Amino acid sequence: MSTEPRVLAGRYRVDELIGHGGMAKVYRGFDLTLGRAVAIKILDPELARDTAFRTRFRLEAQSASRMSHPSIVRVFDAGDEADPQAGSGAPSGTVTPYIVMELIHGTLLKDIISAGPVSVDDAVRYVDGILEALDYSHRAGVVHRDIKPGNVMVTEKGQVKVMDFGIARAVSDSSSTVAETTQIIGTAAYFSPEQAKGEPVDARADLYSTGVVLYELLTGRQPFRGESPVAVAYQHVSETPLAPSEVNEDSPGALDPIVLRALAKDPYQRYPDAAHFRAALDAAVEGRAPSRKEIGALTSELYGPSPKQAQETARSLRQLSSDTTMTRTQSGPPVAWIWAGVALLAVLLTSVLFWVVSISSPDTPSTSRTVPNVVDMSSERAQNALSELDLTAKLVLESSSEIVEGNVIRTDPQAGVAVAEGDEITVYVSSGKETVVVPTLVGLSLPQAKDALSAAGLQLGTVIQRNDKSLQADTVMEASEKADAEIAPDTVVNLVVASGRVTLTDLTGWTVDAATRQLEQIGLAAQPTELTDCPATDPATVISMSEAPGDIAIGSTVELRFCAAPAG
Template sequence: MTTGRVLNGRYEVLELIGRGGMADVHLGRDLKLGRRVAIKLLRQDLARDPLFRSRFRREAQAVAGLSCPTIVAVYDTGDEEVLDRPEHEVRIPFIVMEYVPGRTLRDHVRSGELTPERSIAYLAGVLSALDHSHRAGIVHRDIKPANVMITPEDTVKVMDFGIARALADSQATMTQTQAVLGTAQYLSPEQALGQTVDARSDLYSAGCLLFELLTGRPPFVGDSAVSVAYQHVREEPPVASSIDASVTPALDSVLAKALTKDREHRFQDAPSFRAALLDAARGTVLADGAGTPTEALDVSAPATRAAAASVAGLPGRDLRTTAMDRVVAEDPAPDVFDAPDAFDGVSDDDLDHLDGTDDTDDMEDARNGREDRRRLSRAAWITVLLAAVLIVLGTGFFVIGDLGSDPGTEAVPEVVVPDDLVGMEVEEASDAVTDAGLRASSDQDYHDSVDAGLVISTDPSSGASVPPDSRVNLLVSRGPANVTVPASLEGMTEASARDALERAGLRTGRVSQESSATVAAGQVLRTSPQLGESAPADSAVDLVLSTGRVVVPLLTDLTQQEAEARLADQAVGLPSRIVFSDNSVVEPGIVTAQSVRARDEVDQGTEIVLTVAVAPPAPEPEPEPEQPEPEQPETRAPAPETPGPVESAQPRPSSSPAPGPGDGSEGRPTTGPDEAGDDGTEDD
């Protein structure tokens, strides 16, 4: 998670201010309200596990309901998608909390500046926070100095509610991660034994915290977390005043009760612990003290004296055997062998006085009894060493749990594994298991008929009776081993195709581009393996996206019809326009040119202009020039042959005077046949 990123469009992530085993904390800024906040994000490697995400969300919602001045407030929760690996994102839940300036109690302890008075005041604030959370049904499970802030105003703020509980649902040994069971130095015995944890477990951790505030060190230290946990189960803590003389007897009595192994003898709630602590600040010693069962090992204790009186009159050996049996019954091996012999320092005469006998055989029996106890002690030490080896090997908690069980206690009622888990969503099934008082874990496997993310089976099976807080493993389907490449990918955008492949149980492989006449730019053109084919689950599918462009084919030297058909083909799909051009060289109807060069790419729908040759029109004939007509020779007709004298061709002048106007001769011929005279021409 890089700084400067904004979550949910509101919370800006700034520099890293804290890091734990399961989450990172960044300083943030609420862009809407303009205030500083702290942003806690579940670690990215854990966010891939649906159980961790489910617990984180549910606990975050529960803690958001807490409202107490001594608890860091939770403002908001959400998820953020971050790049997990190439081409894949993971949703990481986050919690937006109150930003608290100041230092942790761990810093104050290391500085050595704490006084008993300030230590009491700080722990009283922690107990107030625990009281509020316990009333809300939330157990912190990881009370320690690093989870308590002290503000500049010297007020207490308890942090990290809910996270430890969410992580405790996942099974792991403490050698794998301390966060599963809490920090070793502050574990309650029941946490170390893997038993059910309740509010009194937080009070034990608060007692460890008080011990460290007063003395500067935890009550138990060791070379490893396992050895420290063993001490919480089997060893009594040192008296705080023996480490720091400033610790008063009143505080010693409070610590003794708070650190009692048996939770039934501890403070039963935070208010009683706080009241005893404030009384101790005034010098009041706690009346009942620790009330530990080890009082039975003291021969001067009333219980032992009563036991001795109850067997008066029995032989000395029987008395010693009965007393030993009582000790063994109250505190099973191997602790009984670590305790001082209940009758060491008591003479045989004293024993004879107790039962009123003075028999040397009884004395011999007593010596034999002590020898038997020595042999038992040696065997016990061997057992302890073997148990330590088993602890180192990672099974110590189970061994300790068996040794720490009290055979005289009543059997714990068993819990029934919920029904109908099979077929549920894994998060829903996990919640059902947790609500039943059990712990859920999960494994994944392929299944041909169960959809991915649904529960295939459970171990133990539904309806089985198991001890409380047992683990129930959920086998979750990863979908079929072979899946079909979705046919719906065609035409999807790259982002949508990636989501569809992930839902189908496949991954996105190589992404390339090709031209297409029909698929829009950026959409899936085809895949490899092909759409509808079967592929192994979780395998990669290559995507080929459309560029939205088309390669123009070569169209010249084709006929007009061929060129138009090629442009109209589905692989090209480009419109065309025809322009005719006279060409006396190229055969008419042949394309001589195209507006876009062949093999160039154009956008879909680009018009291509084709130039088509046509025959030029025939030329009109030129008009012939006009020729001059040849001159014809003048010919004269021969004169007709007549008998008699030849008359002249010229008209002869008339002897009569020409008619003049007004003489009555207008319109009449000057000559006529009637006026020819007696020349006899009329008869001819």
């Protein structure tokens, strides 16, 4: 006996399983309301045992659903409902969190990598597609947090699509430790150092993860490997990666500085944003390979010892050394640990000496400054606050739907970061809500209207057909937004289009003349036809029609049959 297919929210039919990962299964599905194929990702119910997670999950999915970009898999809907597979003894709060996404036909990047070596051109193209998606999402204020080959799809036409925006944040916010988070997400190999240490992350964490993906595409392996997530996380925090060309001699040396810069431990030493990463990648493809000396200098700059790095390494050791499964994957004699301890002790002694000298010279002015919190201040007040600390403000306009026009959205570096006297602080000032102009849609064909909406940054919503004898099929008759109106990007615009059909009523019993006039009024042609095997009427009346009552195409011919008078 066949079972009824599962339907979520009374709308989304769940069909066959098409993929699965550490925290979810993906099914092919069908939206019964809009009549389109979708992908449905159903998360592990263990992730949703408390209502706080479900709330975060919905909010993150809603944030992701507002993004519309060719390199990002669209999120259509999200929710949760009771799990029908939970037994009678299951907790009453057992639910199934799910998201409904665009159905993509293609191959996961992780499967492409596992299938064999990837050419340099393809590696650069794949990473460029990831960075294009991140450039858009970061400008929209959305940090992915879980960039990895398993979250990147390459379509049958070769286009890169990044998926699962927002899910990683909802999951990581519900996990208190590195071990718990890596157990759920399973992506320690692509963690940034700040994620591994449980610190707050921003867009530069995504750039680090993208650097790991580029490294793997160029060399066939990840830069750091270990027997446990904690072992790998430790290496992200403290160890220096080999340049890709040292692992794979076929990897072009010109890409080594790009990868090493992206994998910098300090977020401020990485590329400031995805656009700069893309530009550097494009330039390196045609650029010369750096010398060994230049690579050595760059490695020393990015990964060389410093008091700050030594302190971070010590803190990481305290956090991670309780896990006995840690395994080093980089070669090195055991005596290196002794020298590391000596170096750390020297750093501590130097710090104590500096502290003693500082307190003995109270009149010595400090040149260190802490960036103040100027968020939501007017730009003038923010400039004054920075000027009082001998810092320079560089104003950059940026649209915002949350901060009023003229007030500060954020700063770079952010509030609380220590900087030097005279440093330049980038202050992002709200230019108000971003708007787009609604194009003229009435009178266009439906394909033309779709192109016009896409070009304007708007979304096509429902399309309703309406009969009209004077318009060709799919001609736009009405739009839910007025032409030339200024509205928010990605607003959904609903359309009413001509069906190309008219409604034919039952004309039997009408006189032939009256029926003919009625057909002409609604855009149809009449063809009176005499029948000889029935009694005639005066005047002649219609006894049957060649078309049944209902909607038929404009311009159709309808045969009106009536009884002819006998010849005599």
